[in-house]
Amino acid sequence: MxxxxxxxxxxxxxxxxxxxxxxxxxxxxxxxxxxGQPRGDDPVLATTLFGRRLSNPIGLAAGFDKNARVYxxxxxxxxxxxxxxxxxxxxxxxxPRPRVFRxxxxxxxxxxxxxxNEGAAAMESRLRRKGRPGIGFGINLASNADSADPxxxxxxxxxxxxxxxxxxxxxxxxxxxxNGQVFQDPARLADLLARLAAVEWGxxxxxxxxxxxPDVDDALLERLVTTLLGARIDGIIVAxxxxxxxxxxxxxxxxxxxxxxxxxxxxxxxxxxxxxREITAGAVPLxxxxxxASGADAYAKLCAGASAVQLYTGLIYGGTALxxxxxxELVALLRRDGSPSIAEIAAR
Ligand SMILES: Cc1cc2nc3c(=O)[nH]c(=O)nc-3n(C[C@H](O)[C@H](O)[C@H](O)COP(=O)(O)O)c2cc1C
Numbered sequence: 001m002x003x004x005x006x007x008x009x010x011x012x013x014x015x016x017x018x019x020x021x022x023x024x025x026x027x028x029x030x031x032x033x034x035x036g037q038p039r040g041d042d043p044v045l046a047t048t049l050f051g052r053r054l055s056n057p058i059g060l061a062a063g064f065d066k067n068a069r070v071y072x073x074x075x076x077x078x079x080x081x082x083x084x085x086x087x088x089x090x091x092x093x094x095x096p097r098p099r100v101f102r103x104x105x106x107x108x109x110x111x112x113x114x115x116x117n118e119g120a121a122a123m124e125s126r127l128r129r130k131g132r133p134g135i136g137f138g139i140n141l142a143s144n145a146d147s148a149d150p151x152x153x154x155x156x157x158x159x160x161x162x163x164x165x166x167x168x169x170x171x172x173x174x175x176x177x178x179n180g181q182v183f184q185d186p187a188r189l190a191d192l193l194a195r196l197a198a199v200e201w202g203x204x205x206x207x208x209x210x211x212x213x214p215d216v217d218d219a220l221l222e223r224l225v226t227t228l229l230g231a232r233i234d235g236i237i238v239a240x241x242x243x244x245x246x247x248x249x250x251x252x253x254x255x256x257x258x259x260x261x262x263x264x265x266x267x268x269x270x271x272x273x274x275x276x277r278e279i280t281a282g283a284v285p286l287x288x289x290x291x292x293a294s295g296a297d298a299y300a301k302l303c304a305g306a307s308a309v310q311l312y313t314g315l316i317y318g319g320t321a322l323x324x325x326x327x328x329e330l331v332a333l334l335r336r337d338g339s340p341s342i343a344e345i346a347a348r
Contacts, residue, residue, distance in 0.1 A: 005035060006319025018100040018109070018316070022064075029070040036076035037324045042331045047342040049081065049285060049308050050207035050234060052166045054136050056080035056327055057342050058298065061289045061310035062140035062169065062211075063111075067118045068126045072133045078323035081136025083310065084123070086171050087161075088144045089153050091119035095176065099258070102316065103251025107293060108265070109313045111241065112258030114176045115142050120160055127164045138209070140169040145177040151192040158196060163204040173213035173240040175259040184216060186223045193231030207234035209287070214239040214268050218275065225279045237287045237310070238276050239269040262313035266291025270304055277305025285346070293318065295329020307346040 013021040028034050045056040059081040065071050066085060074082040094116030101110045117123075123139075141157040143150035158168055172189065174180030183189045189210075196208060210228050212221070228236060241259025249264060269290025276286060288306035292298050293314040301309045314322050330342075339345055 003035075004319065004321040006321060010317075010319065014102065014104070017098060018102055019097065022100075026065070026069055029073045032073070034073070034077070034320075037078035037320055039076075041080070041327060044331055044334050044339075044341050045080070045327060047080075047307065047346060049136055049287075050167050052081075052136050054080035054308065057302070057306075057308040057346075058323055058326055059083060059136065059138075059287070059308055059310040060315075061312040062086055062138075062171065063113075064312050064315070066116070068123045068130075071137070072130050075133055075135040077320040078327065079135060081138065081166075081308065082133060083138035083140050083169060085117070085140030085169070086115050086142035086174070087117055087120055087123045087139065087157065088115055088142050089120050089147075089156055090144050091122065092116060092144055101251075101253035101256045101258075103249060103253055103262070104317070105250035106254070106262065106264055107291075107313070107317055108249070108251060108260055108262035109316060110253060110256045110258045110260050112176045112256070114145060115174065115180075120157060124160060124164075127161075132164070137165045138167045138169055139165045140171050140211070142171045142174060142177075143179055145179065147179060150179045150182055151188070151195055154192055155195050155199065158208070159199060162201060162206050165206050167207035167209050167235065169237060170208065170210045171240070173211050175213065175215065175241060175243050181213065184213065184220070184224065186220075186227045189224060190227050190231065193227070193233065197231060209233065209235040209237055211237035212239055212272075212276070214242045214265070214272050214290070215244060221272070221275060222279055225276055229280060229283055233284060235285045235287060235307075236276060236280070237289060238273045238306075239265075239290050241265065242268060244268070261290070262317075263291045263293060265313075266293075266297060270300055273301060273306060274304040292326070293322065295326045295331075295333060298326050298330055299333045302342065302345045
């Protein structure tokens with residue numbers, strides 16, 4: 001039986017402010033004192049994302065490793081790919097603390113961090129020093145909260161980070177900063193994509209992926225996705241956190257402002273994924289994120305049209321043993337349904 005130290009660490013970590021607990025977790029990962037998960041993935045879990053082979057389709061979502069401090073450790077924690085960031089051009093402090101709240105009764109978190117991060121130069125020097133991880137690698141890009149030209153921020157970041165990753169995510173869906181959602185205007189999104197299309201990438205062009213908000217109505221969603229496809233985006237991530245508050249939330253902090261993630265986001269983000277799949281009709285890979293806390297959740301996302309799945313909030317409640325459990329359960333579900341591989345489900 002595999003010993004899971006998170007069973008003992010969790011009560012202590014959850015007695016702390018969530019951000020302090022997170023900082024301790026990052027320090028422990030940096031120091032190499034977090035035991036790895038069992039190694040080796042069942043071959044049925046292998047798939048390909050943006051031309052890169054993944055040994056499994058489970059990824060670490062943006063926001064966990066905002067400053068690229070521990071990404072190289074995530075393969076040992078069982079992930080098939082990892083997304084660092086959101087990184088902005090200049091360092092920024094984000095919103096005043098407290099700004100992250102656990103809703104344990106709901107398996108959820110509310111955050112209004114507003115992209116605190118050390119900025120692009122600090123991230124780039126870490127990436128240069130540590131190199132790529134041995135797993136799939138994405139970098140999540142965002143504009144500075146007080147930027148006069150958010151599109152210019154994205155273009156500059158994309159040029160800067162192109163040589164370092166398999167894919168770059170345009171986070172055009174952050175609910176927590178003044179200009180986090182300006183690109184939910186399809187005209188402005190089209191302008192951003194045109195400016196990116198004009199970049200001379202040379203050999204280093206990574207896949208460009210857009211991350212969408214679940215807080216758009218169907219008509220706007222269709223316009224945004226059509227705009228993305230028209231500009232030859234390489235992939236779409238569905239979805240970011242939501243400002244919505246389901247009526248049945250039980251957590252005492254449910255009234256806090258910010259983006260809700262975790263279990264209550266599973267239903268809405270999976271329905272949105274199915275809709276995006278319908279609009280895109282398989283034209284680009286979709287990465288599904290939102291409330292994944294079991295193999296069945298991940299399987300539902302894959303069956304709804306995702307090529308790969310990410311998670312963050314599930315780790316706060318389950319630790320990285322959750323990644324191992326999800327993979328084990330996924331293998332059982334694939335066998336049950338006679339599916340030969342993840343890649344085959346994604347291609348359906
Ligand atoms: C504390 C926290 C910080 C986050 N920061 C970012 C971020 O910087 N960029 C981003 O695109 N998404 C960010 N997210 C959103 C996650 O990547 C993910 O889309 C969302 O949490 C839903 O997945 P989950 O339910 O598995 O957490 C953050 C989420 C949390 C909880």
